[in-house]
Amino acid sequence: MKKTKRGRPPKDLAGDAQARILDAAQQLFLEKGYRSASIDDISELAPASKPTIYAHFPGKEALFAAVVARTIEGLTDFEGFSPEGRTIEDKLMSLGTALVERVVEESLGMVRATIAESQRFPELSRNVHDAARDRSLNAVSQLLDDATQKLARTPRGPFSPKRSRATAQIFLDLILLPMLFRSLVGETQKDLKKELPGFVRERVGFFLAACETDWSS
Numbered sequence: 001m002k003k004t005k006r007g008r009p010p011k012d013l014a015g016d017a018q019a020r021i022l023d024a025a026q027q028l029f030l031e032k033g034y035r036s037a038s039i040d041d042i043s044e045l046a047p048a049s050k051p052t053i054y055a056h057f058p059g060k061e062a063l064f065a066a067v068v069a070r071t072i073e074g075l076t077d078f079e080g081f082s083p084e085g086r087t088i089e090d091k092l093m094s095l096g097t098a099l100v101e102r103v104v105e106e107s108l109g110m111v112r113a114t115i116a117e118s119q120r121f122p123e124l125s126r127n128v129h130d131a132a133r134d135r136s137l138n139a140v141s142q143l144l145d146d147a148t149q150k151l152a153r154t155p156r157g158p159f160s161p162k163r164s165r166a167t168a169q170i171f172l173d174l175i176l177l178p179m180l181f182r183s184l185v186g187e188t189q190k191d192l193k194k195e196l197p198g199f200v201r202e203r204v205g206f207f208l209a210a211c212e213t214d215w216s217s
Contacts, residue, residue, distance in 0.1 A: 018056050020046045026067045030109040034064055034117050061121065064113075068128050071110045075102050076135035083147045089204055091147035096175040096200040099140070103176060104183045104192065112184065141168035151211075158211045167211075174203045 024045035028037035039060060043050050057063040081098065083091035103111075118125035141164040148159055158167040179192060179199070 017046075017048050017052055021048050021053055021056060021063070022067055022070055024048075025063050026071075026110070029064060029067060029113050034060070034113060034120075039063075061124070064117070064121075065124055065127075068110055068114055068124075069131065071107050072128070072132045072135060075107055076132070076139045078139050078143060081143070083143065088148055088150060089201075089208060092144075092171075092204045092207065093197075093200050095140075095143055095147060096171070096204055097196060099172070099176050100179045100192075100196060100200070103180055104189060108180075108183050111180070115184075136172060137165045137168045140172060141165050144168055144171060170210075171207055174207055175200060 021042065024042045025037070028041050028045060031037075032041070037060075039050055039053060042048075042063070043053060046053070053063070057066060083094040083098075085091045085094050114125060114128050144167060145159060145164060151159065154160065157163070179196070182192060183189070
């Protein structure tokens, strides 16, 4: 019986090649932009040969889409996350703060990169938007449901199954979008972080007041 030859695997196969390729691509897309980052650059940084890269991704556009998809998946993965606090307001403030910090601190560069390429790849931009929205709404609606368990529920109330995603969208629009926009136009993370507690407290108060009005109407 012929023995299998053992030894160190080729460099392309050592470790998780796909993860290394995505890490290198993300770094270069952020540093150079989509147009200036080349497959040669990614190959050198990964390190992985060009045939290995093309075995995983048909081209640079597919690689860019995969990097963005991985970013979205990471941002919307709240497994194990539990909002802190004793009151509902505290829990919603914890959730709102976590959402803003995740997006602004961890993905702002990829948001900018995706916006910059929206005219070149309009379909990709739409797909990214739809995927981010759907995953975010699913995650946030579940977290809102968990955080507001002590509230009385009505069949047509803002936290009812039929309206939970719409309520989650309102929560995101009130808290995340303003901070994201301000980050995109150049406000520093330091300044935003200083303002964040007061901002989130005010928006959560408005959100809960609107929910109470909805219940009583």
